[in-house]
Amino acid sequence: MFQTRVLSDIRRQKIKELLNRIGCDPKGVEIMAPKAEHFLVYARGLDPRGANILKQEFLSSDGEVAVSWGALDISTKDTEVLMMGTMDQFKRVEGKLEEQPFDLPRLAEEINRTLRSYREKRELPWGGEPCQVMGILNVTPDSFYDGGRYSREEDAVKRALEMEKNGADMIDIGGESTRPGSERVSVEEELERVLPVIEEVAPEVDVPISIDTHKPRVAEEAVKAGADIINDVFGLRKEGMPEKVAALDVPVIIMHMQGRPKDMQEDPEYDDVVTDICSFFYERIELAKKAGVKKDNIIIDPGIGFGKNLEHNLEILARLDEFSSLGCPVLLGASRKSFLGEILDKRSENRLYGSLAAASLAVEKRVSILRVHDVAETVDAVETISSICAQR
Numbered sequence: 015m016f017q018t019r020v021l022s023d024i025r026r027q028k029i030k031e032l033l034n035r036i037g038c039d040p041k042g043v044e045i046m047a048p049k050a051e052h053f054l055v056y057a058r059g060l061d062p063r064g065a066n067i068l069k070q071e072f073l074s075s076d077g078e079v080a081v082s083w084g085a086l087d088i089s090t091k092d093t094e095v096l097m098m099g100t101m102d103q104f105k106r107v108e109g110k111l112e113e114q115p116f117d118l119p120r121l122a123e124e125i126n127r128t129l130r131s132y133r134e135k136r137e138l139p140w141g142g143e144p145c146q147v148m149g150i151l152n153v154t155p156d157s158f159y160d161g162g163r164y165s166r167e168e169d170a171v172k173r174a175l176e177m178e179k180n181g182a183d184m185i186d187i188g189g190e191s192t193r194p195g196s197e198r199v200s201v202e203e204e205l206e207r208v209l210p211v212i213e214e215v216a217p218e219v220d221v222p223i224s225i226d227t228h229k230p231r232v233a234e235e236a237v238k239a240g241a242d243i244i245n246d247v248f249g250l251r252k253e254g255m256p257e258k259v260a261a262l263d264v265p266v267i268i269m270h271m272q273g274r275p276k277d278m279q280e281d282p283e284y285d286d287v288v289t290d291i292c293s294f295f296y297e298r299i300e301l302a303k304k305a306g307v308k309k310d311n312i313i314i315d316p317g318i319g320f321g322k323n324l325e326h327n328l329e330i331l332a333r334l335d336e337f338s339s340l341g342c343p344v345l346l347g348a349s350r351k352s353f354l355g356e357i358l359d360k361r362s363e364n365r366l367y368g369s370l371a372a373a374s375l376a377v378e379k380r381v382s383i384l385r386v387h388d389v390a391e392t393v394d395a396v397e398t399i400s401s402i403c404a405q406r
């Protein structure tokens with residue numbers, strides 16, 4: 015018996031180990047290892063003439079590029095492409111594109127950056143392990159799971175300390191509910207809710223505190239009071255927010271939301287949910303950088319449940335690793351959300367196991383931060399999955 019089998023998606027180091035075990039020549043190991051990793055890289059906005067050159071270059075390296083009909087007969091202004099090849103083939107083509115017209119040298123740089131971002135270990139602005147747990151501390155009267163439970167300062171401090179003891183790497187404090195259908199609150203009301211809590215919690219905990227707000231004034235006062243990170247579910251859309259984040263010089267979470275909390279779940283629509291969200295991030299990252307925000311301070315978040323139906327949420331989860339191509343750490347907030355209720359037909363208080371399943375998948379798919387209600391349980395899930403993934 016030959017005992018043939020398909021191998022799992024193993025990473026570079028393991029491929030080298032396997033080639034060495036087979037007994038390959040050491041030089042052969044270096045040559046063959048990059049041929050064992052296969053990638054699909056999508057790009058949009060290519061000049062059709064450039065797309066045809068790209069296809070020729072890939073074909074001459076035994077790779078492939080799918081382009082539109084309109085690109086082949088040059089009847090379209092621009093085209094999407096899907097490049098298919100091994101690491102080795104991508105490297106060879108990148109070299110050849112450097113001498114080509116139609117903006118292909120810039121495409122080569124982009125491909126190189128994308129593949130590096132996708133494959134490299136992610137670093138968080140404040141360091142530490144690659145997958146960290148953010149405990150949720152809502153000080154709102156109406157949040158969907160814990161609304162109203164931690165509105166008194168001493169309760170909030172107790173809860174923060176408990177989350178830290180349970181292994182939270184950071185604590186997210188929010189004073190305005192963003193659940194579907196919720197109404198906005200005034201700056202004054204939000205400040206009144208969050209500032210006393212941040213002032214009490216910050217000196218008591220050793221982990222960073224993030225402030226869940228989209229308002230520049232709340233962000234500024236919260237940072238003065240002791241917050242270290244800004245969690246903006248409106249993705250820096252509020253006027254003056256990008257400049258404020260730049261001036262504060264703190265890490266910022268840019269979350270994607272289609273619409274507004276009041277009506278975002280009415281009929282969300284996308285061409286391709288992951289592509290559309292990535293386009294939003296490309297645009298927002300550029301805008302933030304122009305305002306003076308350092309790229310290393312940006313964390314992105316696809317915003318589960320924010321203007322997405324069940325199918326959208328599931329597709330985002332299934333393709334979470336694609337977001338790491340953008341070169342920013344990725345945050346996921348799936349804890350006890352309504353998509354789990356739709357799958358399991360369970361109320362928020364009975365969605366712990368569903369939340370842990372989503373969290374486990376996210377670790378495997380390169381997510382750097384999990385925003386959760388159940389810290390101790392999630393920390394165990396993260397440690398378990400991270401130990402397994404370290405074997406690849």
Ligand code: 9MG
Pocket residue numbers: 188192226245246247267269315317318345346347348385
């Ligand atoms: C405040 N808030 C509620 N859900 C969230 C999510 O999924 N991500 C982030 N960043 N914040 C959230």
